[in-house]
Amino acid sequence: xxxxxxxxxxxxxxxxxxxxxxxxxxxxxxxxxxxxxxxxxxxxxxxxxxxxxxxxxxxxxxxxxxxxxxxxxxxxxxxxxxxxxxxxxxxxxxxxxxxxxxxxxxxxxxxxxxxxxxxxxxxxxxxxxxxxxxxxxxxxxxxxxxxxxxxxxxxxxxxxxxxxxxxxxxxxxxxxxxxxxxx
Amino acid sequence: xxxxxxxxxxxxxxxxxxxxxxxxxxxxxxxxxxxxxxxxxxxxxxxxxxxxxxxxxxxxxxxxxxxxxxxxxxxxxxxxxxxxxxxxxxxxxxxxxxxxxxxxxxxxxxxxxxxxxxxxxxxxxxxxxxxxxxxxxxxxxxxxxxxxxxxxxxxxxxxxxxxxxxxxxxxxxxxxxxxxxxxxxxxxxxxxxxxxxxxxxxxxxxxxxxxxxxxxxxxxxxxxxxxxxxxxxxxxxxxxxxxxxxxxxxxxxxxxxxxxxxxxxxxxxxxxxxxxxxxxxxxxxxxxxxxxxxxxxxxxxxxxxxxxxxxxxxxxxxxxxxxxxxxxxxxxxx
Numbered sequence: 001x002x003x004x005x006x007x008x009x010x011x012x013x014x015x016x017x018x019x020x021x022x023x024x025x026x027x028x029x030x031x032x033x034x035x036x037x038x039x040x041x042x043x044x045x046x047x048x049x050x051x052x053x054x055x056x057x058x059x060x061x062x063x064x065x066x067x068x069x070x071x072x073x074x075x076x077x078x079x080x081x082x083x084x085x086x087x088x089x090x091x092x093x094x095x096x097x098x099x100x101x102x103x104x105x106x107x108x109x110x111x112x113x114x115x116x117x118x119x120x121x122x123x124x125x126x127x128x129x130x131x132x133x134x135x136x137x138x139x140x141x142x143x144x145x146x147x148x149x150x151x152x153x154x155x156x157x158x159x160x161x162x163x164x165x166x167x168x169x170x171x172x173x174x175x176x177x178x179x180x181x182x183x
Numbered sequence: 184x185x186x187x188x189x190x191x192x193x194x195x196x197x198x199x200x201x202x203x204x205x206x207x208x209x210x211x212x213x214x215x216x217x218x219x220x221x222x223x224x225x226x227x228x229x230x231x232x233x234x235x236x237x238x239x240x241x242x243x244x245x246x247x248x249x250x251x252x253x254x255x256x257x258x259x260x261x262x263x264x265x266x267x268x269x270x271x272x273x274x275x276x277x278x279x280x281x282x283x284x285x286x287x288x289x290x291x292x293x294x295x296x297x298x299x300x301x302x303x304x305x306x307x308x309x310x311x312x313x314x315x316x317x318x319x320x321x322x323x324x325x326x327x328x329x330x331x332x333x334x335x336x337x338x339x340x341x342x343x344x345x346x347x348x349x350x351x352x353x354x355x356x357x358x359x360x361x362x363x364x365x366x367x368x369x370x371x372x373x374x375x376x377x378x379x380x381x382x383x384x385x386x387x388x389x390x391x392x393x394x395x396x397x398x399x400x401x402x403x404x405x406x407x408x409x410x411x412x413x414x415x416x417x418x419x420x421x422x423x424x425x426x427x428x429x430x431x432x433x434x435x436x437x438x439x440x441x442x443x444x445x446x447x448x449x450x451x452x453x454x455x456x457x458x459x460x461x462x463x464x465x466x467x468x469x470x471x472x473x474x475x476x477x478x479x480x481x482x483x484x485x486x487x488x489x490x491x492x493x494x495x496x497x498x499x500x501x502x503x504x505x506x507x508x509x510x511x512x513x514x515x516x517x
Binding site: 049052119141173175 | 224243
């Protein structure tokens with residue numbers, strides 16, 4: 001779910017004032033993006049849930065110190081990415097993505113008529129280069145601008161643009177999208 | 184406007200980036216005349232229409248219960264962890280799964296003589312091998328030896344993978360493909376046990392067929408990060424190796440933002456880098472010495488080689504990308 005920066009700012013302010021319902025709304029609004037990043041990082045659902053727990057516990061502990069200089073979604077993306085990287089460094093490994101026979105294959109006449117699902121998308125995302133996947137998640141899941149994503153990732157906005165483009169091109173090729181008009 | 188630029192603009196436009204009037208006009212004209220970019224535009228819309236994965240309901244419940252137990256928000260707590268630099272620790276290649284042995288059996292057929300450049304891959308396995316057996320390691324070692332023994336110099340050879348009659352007019356054109364933004368060149372057919380390979384994605388290329396580009400499954404050896412294998416339309420396998428130069432003993436791989444949809448296409452600079460207007464690399468680059476073969480390399484103003492190096496066109500025939508008509512961009516690899 002994508003929410004506006006203004007709505008997030010109101011919820012953050014209310015949560016900091018002790019409004020538990022506001023905090024719950026904040027979590028519900030953003031848990032999809034956090035889970036999406038985590039499942040694409042670790043592939044395994046159980047590990048992804050552990051990451052989501054850790055992310056929101058960090059948010060819970062740190063929200064009082066969130067200065068609002070960046071958008072909440074940018075701050076959340078930074079925490080999410082760091083939690084996943086830290087878990088990986090602590091030994092949580094990435095599962096093998098999938099059986100190749102389940103690949104949402106490659107442009108073909110038959111597949112071009114099929115409809116790609118979110119499951120297909122996640123499987124295809126698992127094969128992106130990590131840096132492309134990170135940039136794509138920042139834009140597509142968290143709704144960051146190229147500039148904000150670049151700040152979190154430590155790269156120029158133009159590089160974010162290039163990586164997101166590369167990710168999309170790879171996903172379109174893998175999922176066989178755009179073939180109906182081309183054929 | 185070329186296809187790479189058009190697709191990049193389409194992607195950026197999809198993210199709300201503004202496009203000026205002239206660029207928008209050029210974009211419209213290009214899409215109207217280019218089936219590939221038109222398909223990409225449709226593909227973007229289709230991609231955007233795929234719903235994101237739903238979070239399991241019980242996951243949401245468990246997270247909220249944990250947070251509820253954690254009590255009220257604490258005021259003025261220190262900010263969260265700083266940005267974690269780099270992606271070196273990010274898992275990129277999946278752990279080789281056990282599926283290959285149960286899904287397909289490809290038997291080895293013998294040593295294969297290859298290519299006009301006399302590049303040879305001769306991996307012969309007389310029996311199916313499993314995950315980490317000595318046979319597999321021996322096969323992988325043989326592949327590595329044959330790849331590293333391939334000439335690192337001279338114009339890239341263009342071994343036919345499709346069987347089409349070589350076109351002498353394009354004999355010097357590279358047999359390049361692009362995978363995840365990095366460039367690989369063909370070293371010919373490969374005869375490799377399937378159990379030694381892991382699927383890592385899809386490469387869109389027409390190879391040397393002269394036909395339309397199609398998606399080919401890309402595979403890797405767990406032991407050789409510089410090698411890539413494509414499952415060819417014929418059912419056989421084609422071997423590719425990273426296009427690499429070394430600088431201070433460190434390997435740098437040629438990159439591309441273009442799809443390189445068929446053999447003979449050259450990569451240029453990434454779309455975010457403006458091609459220099461002078462031989463000294465200005466205004467984009469500054470000279471940064473020579474690589475290990477004595478070829479001058481350049482870095483972005485304010486950068487170091489660890490962020491990537493540029494090479495000017497017109498390198499000698501001993502260069503790994505000899506003949507490239509444009510500036511090229513190379514990034515360090517582990």
